Structures are given as structure tokens and as C-alpha cells.
Amino acid sequence: MPEFDLIVLGGGTGNVVASAAAGEGLDVAVVERDKLGGTCLNRGCNPSKRLIHHADVVQTVREAEAFDVDATLNDVAFADIVRAVNETVTAEAEEKAEQAREHDRMTFYQTEGRFVDEHVVEVDTGDGPERLTSDRIVLAGGSRPLVPEGIDGTDDVEFLTSDEALRLEDRPDRLVVVGGGYIAVELAHFFGQMGTDVTIVGHGDLLVHREDRDAAERLTAAYRERHDLHLGHSATELAEEGEEVVVTAETEDGDEISVRGDEVLVATGRQPNSDLWSVDAAGIETDERGFVETDDYLETSVDGVWAIGDVAGNYMFKHSGDKEGEYVVENAVRGEREPVEYPGMAHAIFGSPQLASLGKPESEIDDGTAYEVGTREYDDTPLGSAMQADGFAKVLVGADSEVLGVHVVGPDAATLIHEVSTAVAAGADAERIAETIHVHPALSEVVQGAFRDACDVAPTGI
CATH class of the missing domain: 3.30.390.30 (FAD/NAD-linked reductase, C-terminal dimerisation domain)
Known part of the structure; x- marks a missing residue:
């Protein structure tokens, strides 16, 4: 059983910790089932904001006439834009992986992994399972799109989550977005400016309804001018009719609507990956939503195991996860006791x-x-x-x-x-x-x- 000074589970925010630990001479194992860089680089912040910048440029051209500028939008090379963005982030991920493989203090396991005991992690290899152990483990296991169990038809009907939407090279003429949070809002903006007719079905009475109400009202009013909004409706079913996908939704009073699109994007939030890492096998406590519970020092209920980023759920932002990574470098790598703070978050x-x-x-x-x-x-x-x-x-x-x-x-x-x-x-x-x-x-x-x-x-x- 290989023994390491530190095991890091998750190759996104966990890179902050793994790189610092390896740089200080520790033997580090990094376990990541997908590409290095995690959600932010590969399926989240980076590709989405690169795509959204293209949408912002298109919007500037569309609205140029208001500033007495005669500009015409002749075409948007949608597939080229999406392909170029994803090629860029893939190259960045591959570069990170190459650096990890070449580091003499780092062992990179690009494979599935899971806890099998408090300080034992099993990884899948081409020659069968292998177990790794360390007195210090950092869980930076991230999150994934949440698909509500209350929507019938999700097992039978093809739909998009943000993972697929960011790589979609065939622009839909009509897109139904289920959800009214930040992912729904951002991707509705992108596809709308690219030329797609967007319909949003959200259960809140406003888009991004958890934000300050005055701010949410202002944003919702702007989106109502460009998109077809059905707010106060919860999606209950997805169904296929010919080449269309039909979304059925209803209000709390039982009033029902049906909307149609070439594609449906389910953007109803994200859930922690704690179950995929089998944290229960290590005795790591989670809350009712599956987020790993941590103390003021980001340590879990198991001594010597820390959690950061989306899987811990203190804040589900890349910038907060990176800050947590800095604290865990102090606490897990250097043996300090620094309580986490989020000044000016x-x-x-x-x-x-x-x-x-x-x-x-x-x-x-x-x-x-x-x-x-x-x-x-x-x-x-x-x-x-x-x-x-x-x-x-x-x-x-x-x-x-x-x-x-x-x-x-x-x-x-x-x-x-x-x-x-x-x-x-x-x-x-x-x-x-x-x-x-x-x-x-x-x-x-x-x-x-x-x-x-x-x-x-x-x-x-x-």
C-alpha cells in the first residue's frame, strides 16, 4: 500500500494545496477522475466566461446603432467559437497534467478514487484497484450539476446540463432553460446573443431570487425584454414530441404550462461530490444536502482530513475555494492552526x-x-x-x-x-x-x- 505525506482528492482547487505541498518537499498523491483544473477550468468559470465574452461582443454590435454607429452583424461562427474555447481550456488542462506527471514529488492518479477507510483511498488502475494511505488527506472533490428528482422523464429524454451546454457546437434555434439561478442567467445570455430564442422556466418569482430583491428585479426586467420568462413555475416533466422536447411546469396553485424547444438545459443548481468519493466509508460527516462539514480550520469530523471548495459548501465560488486552499496549506501542510476567514467576500x-x-x-x-x-x-x-x-x-x-x-x-x-x-x-x-x-x-x-x-x-x- 503506497504511503504518502499528503493525498489530495480532486484536481481543481486541490491544485493549490498539492503544488504547495510538493514544493515544500512532501510526497503528494493527486487523485482526479477527469482533467486537472477541476470544474472551473474545464466545465465552469473559464469556458463559460470565455463564451460569454463573445456574447458581450455580439451584444455591443447589435446595440451599436444607439450610439450612431452603423454596424451590421452578418454572422456568428457559433461552432468555431465553442470549439476554440474548449480547445483552449483542454490545452491548459493537459499542460497541468503534464506538469503533475513530471514533478518528482507528485504522483498523479487520473482515475476514479474513493475512501475505503479514514485514511485509505482506493484508486482504479489498469491493473486493478490500488489503495493509498496518508495521515493527511485534503478532499477538494468539487460538485456536479443537480438534476431534481421531481422532474419526470429525465431518465428517458436527452437534455443538457451546463457540462454539455458549454461544449454544444450545434446552436439550437430554440432553447428551454429550466432554472433561474446564476447558471441559467449566464447561459441564457450566451445562447440568446448567439441567436437562439430562449425560454426560461424558474420556480422563483424572480431570476436569481436569492440575491437582493431590488437587484434581482432589475436583472429580471432586463431579461424579460429579451427572453420568454415563465417564473413561479416548477418543471415537472420532460417529454419528446418528434424532434422537440416539451417541458411541463406548474405553479404552487397547480396552474400548468408547456413550453417547447430544440434543446432543454436543466440548470437547477449543483450538488457536492461527497457521495462519489464515498466519504461515509471514512466516517466523514456531511449535512442533509451532502456537503462535508468542516470546523473553523477546514478540518472534517475525521482528524487529519480537511475539505475545501464546493464539496465543503462554505461558499461555492472558485475564489473562495482558492482562499480555503491557502488556509489548508497552512494547517494541513505546515501544521499551523489558522482559522479560515473570508474578508470582503x-x-x-x-x-x-x-x-x-x-x-x-x-x-x-x-x-x-x-x-x-x-x-x-x-x-x-x-x-x-x-x-x-x-x-x-x-x-x-x-x-x-x-x-x-x-x-x-x-x-x-x-x-x-x-x-x-x-x-x-x-x-x-x-x-x-x-x-x-x-x-x-x-x-x-x-x-x-x-x-x-x-x-x-x-x-x-x-
Whole structure:
């Protein structure tokens, strides 16, 4: 039974830990059933945002006339775009794999793996199963698309998840998207700008309904102008009729609708891969949804086993997973006891418009908590007006100028949120952000304006 100083299960965020450990002289085993780079590189952030950038360019051309620019969109080479994006990410994954294989302190098992005991992992090899052991194991096993059990027909009807949608080279004329979260919103934007008629069926009354309601309402209104929305409906069945797929959905009151498409994308969330790694065989505790439970140091219920990234479920973002990886390097590799913190944690949805958030939505602020709300419309700033941008920033400021929440909807929201993220991580309060000198007429004045409104800081000039 090969024994290692450290075993890392999962080749996505786990790379942060494996690379650091190998660099410090530890003998490391990495087990990954798919390509190195994990979901983000191969089936998530990287390919989706590369594709979405193409959609953003197409949208710019489509809307050029509003800026007195005579531009014509003659064609979109859909298959070429998808193929080029996936060739790029595949090459990156293969390069990572080659580096792992050549590292003299790293053994890369590109195969299925699973726990069979607390500190024993079994891997599949061409010569049969092999068992690996280590006193230290890091589970970075990721997540996969969730397909609700309540939708009949999923065993009989072909449908897309985000995994397949990102590699689809034949553009559908009509696409039905089941789900109203960030994956549904982002891929609806991509396919819609590529020329597909998109219908969205979501169970919430708004798209991305877990976001701040004002922000979700603004995004939903924009999507309603471009797509056919059926919100407040839960999909109950998929069926094939000829070459079409029919999606049946109903409201809580039992009102039923049927919508049709050439393809159906089920984008109803993601689930942790804890079951695929057989964590129960190691006695690792999970919550009711299957996420591995961790303590303040990201250690699981089994001593010497840590969990990071999507499988742990603290946050399901690549940037939070990478931060957790840094803490586990300290705790699992270097033997420290550093409690994990997420200062200034923000996230973004790369739809059209973009939406970015930090902190709490207004609905989650505790009753009795005193706070101020500040807002600023994009078109109330010089650059936002020049861009003819429909969007806004909303900030929630508590006692002692504490930043409780920030929500931005509009162009470059994913970038604008970072000035607040950095400020909060550095210990700045809302008044400091409001009074910080901003470049004029940069788009960041949208965020500053919202903080000025909340903090009652007078704007510069008359």
C-alpha cells in the first residue's frame, strides 16, 4: 500500500494545496477522475466566461446603432467559437497534467478514487484497484450539476446540463432553460446573443431570487425584454414530441404550462461530490444536502482530513475555494492552526446586465437592526449616462458606518464590487468609501454615489 505525506482528492482547487505541498518537499498523491483544473477550468468559470465574452461582443454590435454607429452583424461562427474555447481550456488542462506527471514529488492518479477507510483511498488502475494511505488527506472533490428528482422523464429524454451546454457546437434555434439561478442567467445570455430564442422556466418569482430583491428585479426586467420568462413555475416533466422536447411546469396553485424547444438545459443548481468519493466509508460527516462539514480550520469530523471548495459548501465560488486552499496549506501542510476567514467576500453573475454582491441582501438584515440604504443609478453619473447604461448600485450601511451589503447591477458590476471588497478587507467603513477620492468620470462613481447617499456625504461641486 503506497504511503504518502499528503493525498489530495480532486484536481481543481486541490491544485493549490498539492503544488504547495510538493514544493515544500512532501510526497503528494493527486487523485482526479477527469482533467486537472477541476470544474472551473474545464466545465465552469473559464469556458463559460470565455463564451460569454463573445456574447458581450455580439451584444455591443447589435446595440451599436444607439450610439450612431452603423454596424451590421452578418454572422456568428457559433461552432468555431465553442470549439476554440474548449480547445483552449483542454490545452491548459493537459499542460497541468503534464506538469503533475513530471514533478518528482507528485504522483498523479487520473482515475476514479474513493475512501475505503479514514485514511485509505482506493484508486482504479489498469491493473486493478490500488489503495493509498496518508495521515493527511485534503478532499477538494468539487460538485456536479443537480438534476431534481421531481422532474419526470429525465431518465428517458436527452437534455443538457451546463457540462454539455458549454461544449454544444450545434446552436439550437430554440432553447428551454429550466432554472433561474446564476447558471441559467449566464447561459441564457450566451445562447440568446448567439441567436437562439430562449425560454426560461424558474420556480422563483424572480431570476436569481436569492440575491437582493431590488437587484434581482432589475436583472429580471432586463431579461424579460429579451427572453420568454415563465417564473413561479416548477418543471415537472420532460417529454419528446418528434424532434422537440416539451417541458411541463406548474405553479404552487397547480396552474400548468408547456413550453417547447430544440434543446432543454436543466440548470437547477449543483450538488457536492461527497457521495462519489464515498466519504461515509471514512466516517466523514456531511449535512442533509451532502456537503462535508468542516470546523473553523477546514478540518472534517475525521482528524487529519480537511475539505475545501464546493464539496465543503462554505461558499461555492472558485475564489473562495482558492482562499480555503491557502488556509489548508497552512494547517494541513505546515501544521499551523489558522482559522479560515473570508474578508470582503463578493460574487458576481456574468449575465446581461452583470450583477455583483457583497454581504447581505436587505431581506436578511435582522429585524431591529438600524441601517441606511443608499442608491445611485448608472445614468446619474457622467460615464454611465454616456454608456446609456441601465443599472444601479445599492448599499446597506449599519451602525458605526458598517458595510452590511452592496449590490450592483449593470456594466462592469463584477469589477466595481472590488473597490468595496478591498476596502472592507482593509477595515474601511462606509464613510471612508464615500469620502475616498474617485477618478472622474470613471464608472466607479456609481458605487461612490450610493455610499454618499447612505452616509449623507455631500457630493462634490454644485
